[in-house]
Amino acid sequence: MLSVLIETRDDEEALARTLASLIGAAVEGVVREVIVVDLGSTDQTRYVAEHAGCHFLTDGGIAAAITAAKSEWLLLVEPGARLVEGWTEPVVAHVNRSTMPARLSRSRDDRLSFLVRLFSANRPLVEGLVISKRQAFGLAKNAGNAEALARGLAVKRLSAGISPAKKG
Template identity: 35%
Template sequence: MISIVIPSFNAGTTLVPTLNALIPGAVDGLVREAILADGGSTDGTLDIAEAAGMEIVRAERGRGTQLRAGAARAKGDWLLFIHADTELDQTWLDHAAHFMARVDRGERAPAAATFRFALDDDGVMPWFLERLVALRFMVFRLPYGDQGLLIPRRLYNELGGFDPVPLMEDVAFVRKLKRNQLVMLRAEAVTSAERYRSEGYLLRGLRNLFCMLLYTFRVPPRVLARLYGQAPGGA
């Protein structure tokens, strides 16, 4: 069964839709637990989590640190990491269950899965960005954290888990996987486009690309977190 781990920091405006999309998994019995790895929220995030029956893990702010703490508390044989502003579409459960069954039955080697990236916005720029992300995965096998990550616990442990860093923990982790150890499921992970709408798609896209280039040149993640323009640990 799956343990879901969601990192959060003041995610009260986005957490409810994220959790609602996971309810069918709990009803079906595939989802064992949902863990909120919180980095010190001061809004209603913790109240929402408590009302939903989530287990709350408090950790030092920083998405990698929070994800690592949440995974350490999880009890499931599978881990699903998802951001607090991302909503899986209605087909995610079927696709995830089929993938997990194949791995558990030994029909394929242990591997991780991610979801198709989508934004909750219409227009040319969201469409273009979604295609760029799909191309990035096809060429580099490089999904970001807002696409979610479903992975067997034993494989997660073998790879050493997430690095305790505020940003780029997703890139650092998937780089540990071999190309044939990562697949994309057909279900969508629909992420909030609020940052793109508020800053502009071009500016936000260039900032993301700039941060990735700096990370490639080994600029420390704590510096990148400031450049990225978010409180580390936020959705």
């Protein structure tokens, strides 16, 4: 049903946290595959990805990952983000009845004040992005990376919970 795309650079620990949160959805068949797009890691990111059974791409960036994805719907997340239990139901319902992109909602423990949200706007994947492969492919032609692809999109807000990656 979903291909999960994660863009990384020296994110071995953060990637492991994100992958752990996807296990239940993979067992349920909601997550069909995880593709890790690496942008030049020098740590053990490759080992973490391959050990978890992910496809690991080092060439072609996000466009190559979109092309390689087997599913018609994609979920893009930052390394370190954790999907909150129960996220699959709203996402599945969305992909079954909609064509527009969507973002997940921050978990209750991770909701931020308006000012903090305003200043974190430079991270367009902070709440993930659910998007059709066709739409993502069209956007990837002009985007150099996953964040550029996600920036400025009109999206629907889903009740699916995400705990964003902690960034400095």
